[in-house]
Amino acid sequence: MSTYGLGSVFRAASIVVIGASPRERSVGRVVLRNLRQAGFDGRLGLVNPRHRSVDGMPSVARIADLGWAPELAVITAPARLVPRIAAEAAAAGTRAAIVVSAGLGDGPGSFAAQLQAVARPAGLRIVGPNCMGVMAPHLRLNASVAAHAAAPGDLALLSQSGAIAAGMVEWARARSVGFSAVATLGDGLDVDFGDLLDYFAFDRGTRAILLYVEAIGDARKFMSAARAAARAKPVVVVKAGRHARALDPATHVAALAAPDAVYGAAFRRAGLLRVQSLEELFAAAETLRHLRATPGRRLAILGNGGGVGALALDRLLDLEGTPATLSGATMERLQAALPATWSHGNPVDITGDADGARYSAAIDALLADPDNDALLLVNAPTALSSSGEAARAVAASLARRPPAASGKPVLGVWLGGEPAALDVLDAAGVPTYATEADAVRGFMYLVRHREAQLALMETPPSLPEDFAVDAAGAREVVAGAMAAGREWLGPAEVARLLEAYAIPFTPLQVAAGPDEAVAAAAPLLEAGQAVAVKVLSPDIVHKSDVDGVRLNLVGERDVREAADSILQRAREARPGARIDGLIVQPMIRRPKARELILGIADDPAFGPVVVFGRGGTAVELIDDKALALPPLDLRLAHELIGRTRVSRILKAYRDVPAADERAVALVLVKLAQLAADIPALRELDINPLLADRDGVIAVDARVRIAPSQPLHKGPGHPRFAVRPYPSEWERELTLADGKRALVRPVRPEDDAMFRRFFEHVSSEDLRLRFFNAVRHFSHEFIARLTQLDYARAIALAMIDPGSGEMLGAVRLVADADYDRGEYGILVRSDLKGQGIGWRLMRIMIEYAHWLELRVVEGQVLRENSTMIEMCRQLGFRIEADPEDATLVNVVLPVAGS
Template structure:
């Protein structure tokens, strides 16, 4: 349902409290008191059959007895009465309910299920049950039992915990921090994080969204909403349970490495959310991002009148992984001409303890003009020699008149004297101030991390390389064969076949049933001058080294025969219960300067398949150098995943060791992500070690766990278990046009930026004006990225391409609303190709797509003068009518279920 009827939760015209009570310390009384004290302007009805009035307000026995129709009903009655109360709310015409009551149980036959059955079929939105309630200060609504009402502000807080929500309201009141809304989700029977992210992303009263998360149920819905919200405004999240132990022992190294919190961290990163670790950081991050939208880079310049505090700031910056900016030589010369000779002549720029307002102004102007830094931290230590307030005023004057080279460059402040006038001046100039240098540096790192998150959402990845070759049919046949035999693990021969199908180099393997067979299998390898390795083969033994089941560097047939016999005897002794199939024979891979890596797939119960990468070897869990990512992946995301590990540093060249082929490593990760999409039966996959050097990569050992595909793990219009919808290849098609021409239609990909840029060069100014409703000629990276970077879960863009030249002919896009009911379309065809039916065919495919994802209505706006588009809409069955607010526009709508 998403944002459907949430206006009745946050902007209700009327409210009723069922369970209102005059009894002290009761929830019903607390809710009534809060509603009255918050100043809600609409009618408030109290429902309790035991009383005629409560606190001077009239009370009625039933909702039906109220003299008005309540939009929002707050329920505080005992658990066994809740389903009936909600049914009465539906009958009374309510659109939403906040169920504060706890103890409704779980599962079939529970009161919770009865509540769902009473509300959902009738479209009644439910917040809770078992929640603190809802607060919307801008409309005077406090439908909660919190101790006090929050101040008005522009932060939206969504918390799974009522106690956390109440505590943060108190925290905000004590620090004069206000909220646009505060919501406690409780058991989240209906309204959840995804719904509220969609709502607050569009809410004009909300500047930033704060989330307190304990767990996510519908990961697909959450990821889609979070990615959309993060594009619109900062979303800051704190999640509890970071160190909770896993619910089961993992069977593979990758499974062990992919702990629950690490998966959540990967999901937040992919969604563009800024994660912090504590509640105070939640507000600190929101404060910084509220004043400063972004930073162009990560290089910080520090301006101070105290050398010691400047050094402390540098220490903290380095601790948090920040970058101290260099000073341009021209800047140094400029500062030499305006500062005393005792200034530091380096960053931090120490302008000495007697620095007056003029010195602050000149130094700040120089740093804002310096292209070697991306942000400036200005600090002031109070002294008897100069006024801190005058210094703050100087900063604000510079910012008001800053030259173009410094425009938009973030400035942060630390005024240790905390003079109210100085702080007020800086606040009015949009400079966030902090109590300490450590707080300011932490705030700056939030700014940098938020910029990185936004870049991750907007960057254009490269095309998949030519050597990305897979044989998914062969791989699926391997997995199907193992499942048909009821096996959970692929044997080494099957693993090699699977890797070969995806072009992942792996050490050859031969199966030998006994010692003589092992010697015979090793003979050709030994004859070529190679040594061999032997490994025990048993479906009951996962970690071979645990049973002394591995022998390396065997150089003769006799040594192979002896080692095989010893392995088999030793394993039978240690694991008499195990089914032993023999040993596998492998050539020893001698790559002395290779790095040992681990790469694989893990399976998370919430987020589905996860790609894992890190430092490999037998002590992989102890080293714990790993990073996780949600598929699908492209090469850019794969390289970013690699960069988040410590082992990435030694992939570079050092001493006499050449750099490893990092692209080959990244390509393995992309192929593993593709394997997870193609073969959902692959549950866990472990390549350990994956050797990487300048000549490429090779898998020395690999294990693969499989299980029958249970069907979609998440709700949504696609069948993959991914929570981020992969590229919808099923919408690729060849289409015949007029005059014998053909075109290839496919969904837009992130790497299409250059193609779009060339396309716009072939579109006339007039056609661009008709499409975008204004003259457009400058197509920035950000503009085109918004056209090519798609969340396929809620939007689609189809591009038409000339099969011969590869040139773009036109494109159509459809953006679904959060409720999956309506979609807004836009279309543009190259100006020199009108009359071939390109637009008509793109519209027909777009309408077909809308039907497959369940949209009820397609809508758009067309300039009244665009008669060609209006004629096509009429032929396609759109209803056309003048826009009520703009006489130059026509509104066009199509009932998807009933096309012409």
């Protein structure tokens, strides 16, 4: 239900606590006490049929006896009573409930199922059950069982664990860190991370969001909300269970796709900043509390001693940061201001007797230097200088810094932690750290957040012309195997599947026994080629486990002996396995090729995952891999490759030419497309894929299939956490003037097309569309129009097929439950009156039916009579906006129409 009703949780005007008793350890009594101590100034009621008052506050027997409708209910009663209480609250007009009570169970017939059955039809939002509660410090709302209330601030903390949230509140109190909200999900029966991310992404009082995650339920909803939130503000996440293993992996890629690695891939794709511990989450919070972002990874280090600066430089290099160089102008300024014994490089050591004036001169020079992106300032207490004076010098320099340097982050390490100096730095907006390692790590948080933002905003290249697939042929192969009731494709079927996606594969022949193997190898041997013989068994996934592979066979006798030995060893090692025969292949002689592994694994939460890494028989021991959620384009594929150690040896070294990395990336893109085209694909393992300067070739591959089980709500691919490009909505049509036009979903590479389109839209039409004047079309502005999350948004562009110019576009954004959608539309100003807007609106309404939305709605300026009349003709209701007289709301019922 997305953000519906969440305002009644975090901005409640009236609250009722249900279940508080005079007993000292009563959960309800703690909640009541916390609400009163926090100073909640809304209406507060208490329900408990067994007690007339609790702590001097009168109690009534039922919610109906209050005489007023509480906006929020906090339920602490026994589990068996919770469904009935929720039904009474909904009947009384309550919009949301926080269920602190535990023990509601799960599954059909449980109290949790009963609670859901009464709450959802009534539109009653449920936080919990089994949660610590919620805090909204700016509103003095503490509806929780935490030991202390959180201080007001601008960090939103969202946690599945109440204990973690309570601990973070205690940490924050000791460091004067405040929160815009603290919310615990507990069992997450209704309100989940997706809902809360949607809510706080647009909460003006929240500058950054902190997540503690144990498991994600609705992965597509989470990814959609997380990507939207990460575009708006920093989102930092820590996840428990990092060492969980994949359950019963059948292939190498499945073993490599451990649950935590999949979560890491999901967080990366969503643009979240992942940290590994609560300590790091606290450190990230401290950094984000002060600093917005950094334009790059070049760090300048300034201090009054060489040792700490050198350690900071080492840590920077450990974390793959970049030491800043000092420009010529900066060197001249420092040379003139510093003693001759300064370090003459980065780190800038201004020596142990540095006073405030020396700090100021060095800081001013570094702030003005365009060759660095951020400053780390270090102060070590000495008898020759004052830490407080140095801090005041920092504050003064920052107060007078030029506008060009106003966004440059400055971090501090004041060893010794003199309170007065730290207060000065805090007031100046400089986060301080206990050690240089902590400070460098804080800087890298900013770097990684900025890079995640850029990745979300980048315009990927269009797919290459040599991207050719035969999806129908591949589906035919899989359908045949499924009709036969098989879980694994046979070798010939695997070859046909890869051939359908133009993935080079070593030719193979299937032999029933040694005689057939010799016959199959004969032509290759006569041509001077060595051959490989392998066991063929649907029950033996890893052939090397049973000594089932023989390589470099150069004679018929060798082939026969190898075939006999392979079959004998396989039967001895796996007496129950089905042995279907042998595979005979030519040996691929590529002495300078790199062995890689590529494939698709299937995660129970996130669905298909693309895996890339170092190949070979020891692939799991080497564990050099990276994962990504499909779909992929070439940019994402190259980025995936770059996150592995094996990527380094894909480059040229010594006498080995560089491998064709683009060919490897293209195979990854094709595998992602294969997973998109065939939802029945469960695992695909290519190991090894040989890559050298001449291209790539797959030597061995395994493919497992199974009937597709939907993981996500809504239409489209049933298993992708990130919905792929909806090509089924491409169509051609004829306009009123007889001209042909193409309508298709907007793609990320449409940046230039949109820019040209806006050149043909008048400033008045832009004002009517965006409700204010638009003068600058920044990359970020265009990216928000073209970088679509197809899980919840669609933009359909009408294009002249001859010129490639865009004629108009319509956009529809659905909520997370596919209940309501909001539309927007814009047509070129010089093409009005040609029916373009009408046709686009009709297709948008058709798409809303496909999504099974209940309602499509929008806001229109009252003066925009043309749009209002078109909406009226299309069946929209026209209603006055109760909050803005300049607007009207247009509402179209979709379901059943």
